[in-house]
Amino acid sequence: MKCINETKFTFPAKSTNEAFARSAVAAFVMQLDPTITELADIKTSVSEAVTNSIVHGYKGGGGLIYITVRILNDNIVSIIIRDKGCGIEDIEKAMEPLFTTGGDERAGLGFAVMQSFMDSIKVSSKVGKGTTVTLKKKIAKNDP
């Protein structure tokens, strides 16, 4: 798939950066003139993925999170969120709704939200190396 535009940014895995990460992705996606709902879906999904990297990947201990946003042809947005944290042993289990290792305050919904709010999600992970989540969503064309 042809890449029309791209941005990359890297930031420390601190919870204060969650708002920055989703807002930065949203700002880049604005060039496709998304609806408020499409934009909220993307912001929510990025927020989930970044939180996963902070809470699970780096276990709150810090490290770097790498985000690449691409505008592909056909109005498709691809967002890659990568960490070099502990990785996921059992991806299938991690993606089960309500499964969490995050304690009482985590709903275990992160992957379920990404699956529901985006068109596709791909997770690749290696224990001890890190996790990469690729999210894709087609933005409907709003003819003037």
Next chain:
Amino acid sequence: MLELEFENSVLTARLSGELDHHSAAVIRKKIDSKTEVLKPKTLKLDYSNVQFMDSSGIGLIMGRYRQMSLMGGNVEVTNVPPHLKRMFSLSGIETLGVIK
């Protein structure tokens, strides 16, 4: 971000702005320290001014539900705006019977 009001054994927490893992942790601490002291019968979480939330907004309710249950109290979630409805239905939190 958070306004707290206590009246007739009801602690009302009015949430506003963006609710994520970061802000939920701050809000949780404030609510929990108040409930410990005031021991309300009901904790009301008013979501009417929440502009954005990820699943941390659900985690916040689940955590407070557990806390209040341990103290013999209950939780009510009020004024969930339309733009948050999908997250709420996806989470299945309705089954707790806390959404008013």
